[in-house]
Amino acid sequence: xxxxxxxxxxxxxxxxxxxxxxxxxxxxLLLVCCVxxxxxxxxxxxxxxxxxxxxxxxxxxLKHEQEVHTANSGTLQSVLAGQTALIPFSNPxxxxxxxxxxxxxxxxxxxxxxxxxxxxxxxxxxxxxxxTYLSKVQFMYxxxxxxxxxxxxxxxxxxFVIIFVLxxxxxxxxxNLLSAEREHGTLRMLCSQPVSIATLMTGKVVVxxxxxxxxxxxxxxVVLLLIRPEARGAExxxxxxxxxxxxxxxxxxxxxxAALVNTVGLSSSTNALIMxxxxxxxxxxxxxxxxxxxxxxxxxxxxxxxxxxTRVATAESLREYEDLYSADYRYAxxxxxxxxxxxxxxxxxxxxxxxxxxxxxxxxxxxxxKRFDQQLLQQQKLxxxxxxxxxxxxxxxxxxxxxxxxSHRFLAFKDQTEAFHNEWRQYFSPRIQExxxxxxxxxxxxPRWHWIExxxxxxxxxxxxxxxxxxxxxxxxxxxxxxxxxxxxxx
Amino acid sequence: xxxxxxAKDLRVLTRxxxxxxxxxxxxxxxxxxxxxxxxxxxxxxxxxxxxQALDYDAWLHQGYRHPHDAAEQGMHVFKPEPSLxxxxxxxxxxxxxxxxxxxxxxxxxxxxxxxxxxxxxxxxELSPAWLLQVLLPLLIIVIGFNSVSDERxxxxxxxxxxxxxxxxxxxxGKAAALASCVGILIAPVGLxxxxxxxxxxPAGERVDVVYRIAWLAAGYGLYLGFFVFxxxxxxxxxxxxxxxxxxxxxxxxxxxxxxxxxxxxxxxxLHPTPSRLDFDNQLAHDVADAGRKAWSTHFGARxxxxxxxxxxxxxxxxxxDDEAGYGALDENFGRLWDTFERQQxxxxxxxxxxxxxxxxxxxxxxxxxxxSQHRDFSTAAEAxxxxxxxxxxxxxxxxxxxxxxxxxxxxxxxxLWATVPQFKYELPxxxxxxxxxxxxxxxxxxxxxxxxxxxxxxxxxxxxx
Numbered sequence: 001x002x003x004x005x006x007x008x009x010x011x012x013x014x015x016x017x018x019x020x021x022x023x024x025x026x027x028x029l030l031l032v033c034c035v036x037x038x039x040x041x042x043x044x045x046x047x048x049x050x051x052x053x054x055x056x057x058x059x060x061x062l063k064h065e066q067e068v069h070t071a072n073s074g075t076l077q078s079v080l081a082g083q084t085a086l087i088p089f090s091n092p093x094x095x096x097x098x099x100x101x102x103x104x105x106x107x108x109x110x111x112x113x114x115x116x117x118x119x120x121x122x123x124x125x126x127x128x129x130x131x132t133y134l135s136k137v138q139f140m141y142x143x144x145x146x147x148x149x150x151x152x153x154x155x156x157x158x159x160f161v162i163i164f165v166l167x168x169x170x171x172x173x174x175x176n177l178l179s180a181e182r183e184h185g186t187l188r189m190l191c192s193q194p195v196s197i198a199t200l201m202t203g204k205v206v207v208x209x210x211x212x213x214x215x216x217x218x219x220x221x222v223v224l225l226l227i228r229p230e231a232r233g234a235e236x237x238x239x240x241x242x243x244x245x246x247x248x249x250x251x252x253x254x255x256x257x258a259a260l261v262n263t264v265g266l267s268s269s270t271n272a273l274i275m276x277x278x279x280x281x282x283x284x285x286x287x288x289x290x291x292x293x294x295x296x297x298x299x300x301x302x303x304x305x306x307x308x309x310t311r312v313a314t315a316e317s318l319r320e321y322e323d324l325y326s327a328d329y330r331y332a333x334x335x336x337x338x339x340x341x342x343x344x345x346x347x348x349x350x351x352x353x354x355x356x357x358x359x360x361x362x363x364x365x366x367x368x369x370k371r372f373d374q375q376l377l378q379q380q381k382l383x384x385x386x387x388x389x390x391x392x393x394x395x396x397x398x399x400x401x402x403x404x405x406x407s408h409r410f411l412a413f414k415d416q417t418e419a420f421h422n423e424w425r426q427y428f429s430p431r432i433q434e435x436x437x438x439x440x441x442x443x444x445x446x447p448r449w450h451w452i453e454x455x456x457x458x459x460x461x462x463x464x465x466x467x468x469x470x471x472x473x474x475x476x477x478x479x480x481x482x483x484x485x486x487x488x489x490x491x
Numbered sequence: 492x493x494x495x496x497x498a499k500d501l502r503v504l505t506r507x508x509x510x511x512x513x514x515x516x517x518x519x520x521x522x523x524x525x526x527x528x529x530x531x532x533x534x535x536x537x538x539x540x541x542x543q544a545l546d547y548d549a550w551l552h553q554g555y556r557h558p559h560d561a562a563e564q565g566m567h568v569f570k571p572e573p574s575l576x577x578x579x580x581x582x583x584x585x586x587x588x589x590x591x592x593x594x595x596x597x598x599x600x601x602x603x604x605x606x607x608x609x610x611x612x613x614x615x616e617l618s619p620a621w622l623l624q625v626l627l628p629l630l631i632i633v634i635g636f637n638s639v640s641d642e643r644x645x646x647x648x649x650x651x652x653x654x655x656x657x658x659x660x661x662x663x664g665k666a667a668a669l670a671s672c673v674g675i676l677i678a679p680v681g682l683x684x685x686x687x688x689x690x691x692x693p694a695g696e697r698v699d700v701v702y703r704i705a706w707l708a709a710g711y712g713l714y715l716g717f718f719v720f721x722x723x724x725x726x727x728x729x730x731x732x733x734x735x736x737x738x739x740x741x742x743x744x745x746x747x748x749x750x751x752x753x754x755x756x757x758x759x760x761l762h763p764t765p766s767r768l769d770f771d772n773q774l775a776h777d778v779a780d781a782g783r784k785a786w787s788t789h790f791g792a793r794x795x796x797x798x799x800x801x802x803x804x805x806x807x808x809x810x811x812d813d814e815a816g817y818g819a820l821d822e823n824f825g826r827l828w829d830t831f832e833r834q835q836x837x838x839x840x841x842x843x844x845x846x847x848x849x850x851x852x853x854x855x856x857x858x859x860x861x862x863s864q865h866r867d868f869s870t871a872a873e874a875x876x877x878x879x880x881x882x883x884x885x886x887x888x889x890x891x892x893x894x895x896x897x898x899x900x901x902x903x904x905x906x907l908w909a910t911v912p913q914f915k916y917e918l919p920x921x922x923x924x925x926x927x928x929x930x931x932x933x934x935x936x937x938x939x940x941x942x943x944x945x946x947x948x949x950x951x952x953x954x955x956x
Contacts, residue, residue: 046756053766089796120613124585124605141606145767147831148582149838150607150759154613156752168744173739188689269733273633276740277513280629285520287614288621292527300607304538307567307589311546314564315553325560330804330896350899352954368547376607383609393611400610 011195012157015203018153029211031357032169037215039165043158045435047403048227050155054111054127056127057144061106061128072103073443080440085469089351089455093340093438095431096133096351099424104132107449113230114239117220118159118404129417131424131449133354135361136369137173137310140414151189158220159379159399162247163392164283167254170273174258175200178485183268201262205255217244235456243402250395256477272299274357284310286390294386298379299370308363317360324353345437355432359425369394373411375487380407391402391470398466412454423447492656496664497671500638504672509634514676517626524617528577539569547913555882555902557891558883559809565593568875568914570868573859574688574700578707581860584608590869592876592914593656594883595813597820618831619684620854623711625747628671628718632739635669635722637732639950644732658950662723666946669719675909676775681708702921707857713935714850720942727949735875758837762830770827777819785815802898806887813880815954818931820873828866835862842934849931854929859918865928867919882910 023029076092091097108128111198116121126143154160178201181187190200221240223229231240261274318325327349330337337346400406427447431438504510546567558811584605591598605612615621642648675758684877685704689697722739729735765773779795788793789811792798800808835852842849855861891901925932 033582035536042753057766057768060766064768064772091537121610124608124612142767143606145764145827147755147759147764147771147834147867148585149584149831150755150837151753152582153569153755154615154754156749160752164748165744172741176733259685267733269637269736272733272736272740274508276629276633284614284625285516287611289523291518291608291614292523292617294609294611296527300604302538303587303589303604303607304535304542304569307544307569307591308545310591311549311564311567315549318556318560318564319554326900326902328896329899372607376609379607379609389940392614396613397610 002481012203012206015195015200016207017209018402019204020286023108023207024212025133026464029173030437032172033211033215034276036161036166036169036212037219039161039218040158040216042224043161044116044155046155047157048223049112050119050122051115051228052145053241054115054122058108058110058128061130063106065104065106068103069443072098073232073440077444082339089340091345092443093345094338094347094351094353095345095436095438096347097426098438099133099355099428099432101132101358101460103446104130105420105424105447107131107413107417109451109453112409113228114224114243114403115405116403117229117243118249118399118403118405119155119157119168120159120400120403121407121410122405125407125410125413127413131417131421133358133367133428135310135314136357136418136421137361137365138358140369140417146161159396159403162216162250162399163396163476166247166251167279167283167392169212169278170251170254170258171209171272173212174205174255175272175275177204177258177269178262179266179271182265198482201481201485205259209255209366210253215246216251223295237465238460239402239456242460242467243399246395246398246402246463246470249467249474253470253474253477254479259481260484263481274453282390285390285396287393287396290383290386290389290393294379294382298375298382300375300379301368304336306365306368306372309368310361313361313364314357316364317357318449320360321353321357322432324349340437342438343439344435345427347432347435352432355428359429373414376407376411378409387466388469391473394466398463402446402463409454411453416452420447420449467473492660493664493667496509496656496661497667500665500668501671504634504668507634510760512673513630513633516670517622517630518676518680519594519826520626521619521677524619524685525577525680526581528618528754531918532572532574532577535588539571541740543569543794543914544939550911551686551905553908555904557899557901558679558886558903558907559594561903561908562879562883564606565591565876565913566879567591567870567915571918572866573702573864573918575707575858576694576860577688578618578684579854579858579860580616580618581855581858582862582865583860584612584616586865590872590876592872592879593820594880597824597873597876599953600648620858621849623677623715624850624854626748627677627715628847629743630676631669631673631715631718632722632736632743634672635665635719635724636671636736636739638665639723639726639731640729640735641678642873652928659947662946662950665723666719669722670716673715673719678728678954682723703857703859703924706925707854710850710853710857710932710935712938713932714846717846717935717939717942720939720946724942724946724949727946746845747847748880750841751851754838754841754848755834758834761837762833764830764834765827766773774819774823781813781815801895803892803895805898806884806889806892809887810881813877820952824869824873828862831862832866836930839934841932843938846935846938849934852929853931853935856924856931857921859924860923861927864919864924868916870916871916881913882907 017089050480051310078405080089089097090102094103106128111127124143129139131139170405176183178197181190207233221244230236257278258271258275259393261271261278265272266274329348329350338348339345339409381394384397397406401408424447430436431442458474494861550561550566553564570590572583572588576583583903587604637644639648642651683701689700689704692700721742724781725739725742726732726735729738748935782795786808790797790804790808792800795812838848839852842852852861856863886903886907888896888900890903891898894901
């Protein structure tokens, strides 16, 4: 008689088919997939709504800037032609007025094309600043208006669904991979067949994982490709690929955990408890504890100190320009004094003092502000290292950098804004000091803001590195589960 | 019978590894959270009171200066950290603590600690309140999910009922055992913490804080009690321990993790928050409008700072200009803050399915770290700013306006600075918090009663299946 040699691949496909049939009849898979689809849809909707809101902000401020510019050009033309009654604070020929209240530019950071995938830090950090001669402390901390309660709750975005909910759905589908068979008495029967437990488990995992991934990966990507044209570039496609790899690796990790737990041979309830305990530790407890630890190891400089230093710096600069501040102010009753003569204009000494004093304040608190940024960078480095402790942290960091809503990108925006703020001042400084009137040519040559995007290569590297690490971790656990299952008992 | 059941269950639970490991972890986390919160508070409070004193001192000793310049420099005021913020930091990290009271504009509270934080902030902050709200219900579920179902599966329930044990005793005995397990874990830490907090306070504030702690204990008691009875009910109703566990865990995930986020997204759609740009534009428009009206009635000028208004009227003009804006500021900020409060009230209804939402509002309120108390501070800070503006403008009218074009050469001295009183802000009392949050407490009580009723129904059904 010929002995039957089991062919692993065909056995596997048989198990996959059989398992799929059971799961469909059982309705568990259908229910879990529906729940997941609903959540993915809602998470994406929230992300898209936020991204649209922020897009609208940027276009609104740019439109506003354009309107102001047009209005200023009109006024300047009539001022130069001697037609407008002059008001000291709103005379566009006066460089001090133009540097501050009258003009100003918006430094804006556009949404990254995949911003809808994760809200990340974007609800706490501004994506535009109004640049005038005002001191940095006066504008650097303005953010979009948001109910603090909502900031505390966090958003229901796609990253939340992936990081928090997906592992729980994996648990629902996988806590009793083997234990249910054992409890129903069918494991004994299965073992009498020419099939190894490892193959059985692989088949079970494959069906479940494919079902989940078939929803969580294509759904958001297709929606994004359809409704956001900017997501269709080659760079974005690579990012989407890395996003898919990450999500798949994270899902695989949780299935590997489920498989490993199942090989221990405990009851279904105990398996579920162990899975939930692991989820609680890795997704809930470790990140909040690390958040606390990061604050302790690398504490932020004191905000109270910043307030105090600002006060001292403001007082000192006011005192320094005391003479200018308390000069005679004849311009109010003698507007003719504000006329442009030979391309020169008398900048009211008080307004000159405003400009100079704010500049001095910034020079004085600059070191402290730098310390805040450095500290944030240091904290972020620490988080990058600590994220190896928990897959949830690892994936969160990667997901937000794909979406461009991570703190790296906001820090880059802040840096570029500060440089632009300095450029803005440097443009006006000689004009104010030398009492040069603004000309029409000046108006069109005001410094312009250009956002320089972080190079994609930098992001790509860190994301792929994380995805590979996640995959390696999942493989180790999965391999361990398979090795154990071949030795395990069926009782 | 009640006592015997409770004692037996308690013995079983304490022998079980689940309580030891999970409970041990919760206690360790609780201690870490308390220590970190305590450390932060001690540092913050001393910094803030020192900052406040320094600032006022600098105001008094700023020498001779034009009063409007003094108002430009202004003053920083700091929000005192309520003593129970150690327990529940609430919205603190997201709203900041310092207001710069400067001329011309109402400032918002700035320097939010969350802006100095990394992406981990999104996972939440480890605080004792978070542990009690999120992890303790999980602990109750984990140790209690099979307390009835297991007896049924082993057949001991049949024996117990055959002895004539009333279901009421069974229910309350098991509930008492579960509750004491939780009590053993948190009561000693909670009590020690309460004593420390109260002992550290000046005598005048002690009574208020004791009341707050008592109300907090009541709120958390109802919340955790809800989970105790719900766990027993599901354990009795479900076909097997496994089903009970899956159902309870599903409820926990949906109610404590998913519902709060969904609720805040949904209420945002219901009562939309204006964008910063829309808000600023509306405010600027309203202020300018009010300004134009005031300038034309007082000075017959077409625009504010019209050349037709001489410098001999600039003190008066500043006063008119500032006062004209107050109404617009009150209206715009009031509308925004009302929107926030409406959003929060709308969320309270979610408490009917997810009690954690109701508890969070109540807990923050009683700890003094909720939005209504933040609003109270912001209003007080703005009142102080207006006080400074008024004093300064009056002085300008009296002295500087007489100097005509030399208006800005006028300098006031220390006597004027001393007329600005020091900013003293007292945190609102417990009755303020209760007035804002009684509905949440009522909701928790209703949920608790419902869970008791459900558990009674579940256990009174024939258990002999």
